[in-house]
Amino acid sequence: MSESSDELHPLQWSSFATLADVLPAIDDAFGQAPTSSVPIPSSKDVVLLLIDGLGATLLDDHAECAPTLTALRSATIRAGFPATTATSITSLMAGAPCGSHGIIGYSFRTDRDETRGPKRRTLNALRWTFNRSDGRSALGLYVPEQIQPEPGLLAEMSGRGIDVTYVMPTAYRGSGFSRAAFRVDGTYIGARTPADILAGIGDALTPSTADHRLVYAYWPDLDAAGHLFGPGSPQWVKTLGVVDRLVADIASDLPRDATLVVTGDHGMIQADNRIDIDTTDEMLKGVEAVAGEMRVRHVYTRPGARDDVHTFWTDVLGDHAFVVPREQVLDEQWFGAEVTDVVAERIGDLVAVARGTTIITRTLADPAPEVNMPGHHGAWTAAEQLVPVLIHAGEA
Template sequence: MTTDIPGESLDELPPTQWAGHPNTLAGVMVWAAGVLGVGPQPVASMPQVAAADVVLLLVDGLGDRLLHRHADVAPTLSALHATTLRAGFPATTATSITSLTTGTACGLHGIIGYAFRPDDHCRTTGPRRMLNALRWTMDAADGPSAMATYPPDLVAPLAGALAGLAEHGVSISYVMPGEFRGTGLTQVAFRATGRHLAANTPDLVREGVGTALARRSGRRGFVYAYLSDLDAAGHRYGPGSEEWVRTLCTVDALVADLVADLPADAVLAVTGDHGMLAAGRRVDLDADPLWTAGVEMIAGEPRVRHLYVAHGARDDVLATWTAELGAEARVVTREQAVDEAWFGIAVDPDIAQRIGDVVAVARDRTVLVRGDVEPLEARMIGHHGAWTADEQLVPLLVAHG
């Protein structure tokens, strides 16, 4: 067993190398449609299978590199047919899940990160405020609801690939925590009408998937299941910690049960929304006023920061952050990030306005925390969002009944 050691450097996977990883989370629903016979045949680099039902289990925080390091405690996962995917940028849950279900990068679906300032076209009232896309709150994770100010269907109107399955007559089931139903992110990412089976533990996920597969009506079926435990353990204790390893063992046991119970004409696919790393150097953006000079709003998360600057201050902010962070971060303007396709090859002009005037991507294990404004996130051991291979690469593991 290998532990994620903060002293070890990590492989970078910057945009210039993304062509070497053409399979992404945004292609999984297209692949599932092909498996179900309602879309094009899967590309040669994806698993070539056909089935009447597809179960997609998304294990939050299941990174490809992490799984390889801990293969000895996850024999079922490690034995499945594997394809390596790139999560997309930023490698964070709200963005990744929306990329998965819409079949597009965030430059088109609009959820450009954990937290950002939406463009004026999707704001119904009041001044510009930061949107926490995971919680659908304003200003902070525990801030007021953003549902009225930033309606989900205005922030991200693209229906996408999952809705396309429903349009082709595929029966959709959701196995996820009951509190997710009706939230802003759920409205954005899971527009297709389906059955909701509440599940927030491995046992309930197993029961929910079994129930969904048992309610077969002669139609092809797609079951989306979600488990957050591995991500939670990684954030709190660190990836590779004893607590994280125990959680991975539990995930492996769940997958073993799902494989054993899989009907003969069904496929199980397991993937993650991002990987994770243990933080190294922590730069506290609230500890020195130089970080906020000329900055009206700091959004994003500790591995990727969006800086919305005062009029005329962009060049000064860019210069300060570049000089202070040096090799510990890549700091560029919005225009450069778009030109270099960080947020996808195509970026909608309105969505481009959501990207910070300046964007800072932490490198290696550096995290850009806010000790005063985001105390919970600042204390976390595990982080993700940027473009190390540990964060970006996730597995697609497939079993056939």
């Protein structure tokens, strides 16, 4: 099977730093021995701004609409696999790939549910719900700190006295995913609009303190515009302009002893080829559950059925997807060089990675708004995997 030149196969990943390298670089900036491949200047305070959906390829294509982002761009890194928010943010905060922390996608099976067979549930990690993003809350059964038991680098930094502040929408505070990804309570400043974010960062940095401070800020609207209207659409381009002005405003107000680091959790592609699992004859034969997202599917098969399912899915999907068994996924280190036994059990018996602009839909099982979205991410294309790193040292 020939590869698209736009695809970053696992064998090509070693040349890129990832989101898991960003927090170690910030830790270096706070005075630790330099170990990271993402150089950040020594700083007393760091503001880490994550723009959901800010892909490097999309930024290249629309550089004229984002002069500040383009001017401050320092490096291009890889989101990690899969290129999706739940995995990327957890990797960013843990300073480790998902083979260690265990949030291996938008949704997956865990080893925590004692129910086996067809009734065994999947966990939507971003919404912390059973089976679907609009399903019943899973907090009663799936304790976030048990599903993601590794405190990670953020907790280690906090334990060394680095003060942590979150500037994010109030709705995320205390959610299942937030508990799994952000293992430090920190100070929480509710912020929904760019003006809120700017004010929240200012408030976090205003008090005089001898301690190092990490301010993590997050804005979801670029990702939302891409999903709803398509990446590169007029609505998306308008939102990119808002991001550019926000970053310019933060940079202009940044104190002299602080550094601004901006990155994204994934890019995005416009889907134009849909292959539906639920309405393709016998696609679910021998399958207990399908999880993940429409660009990367975890396929959990019935005992003894994996080889037949593998053959059938490979025939149906053809050149539109890679379909490989768990052993190959582990051997090629898709989820990182070290995958714990617990995490390995969460990976599908088969993993299907869509190619080009294909999505693998479930029109009967997934919520219609998700199925019908034009913008998607998760897989191996450069448009999904590559994200920029922007750095600005304060001058105020």
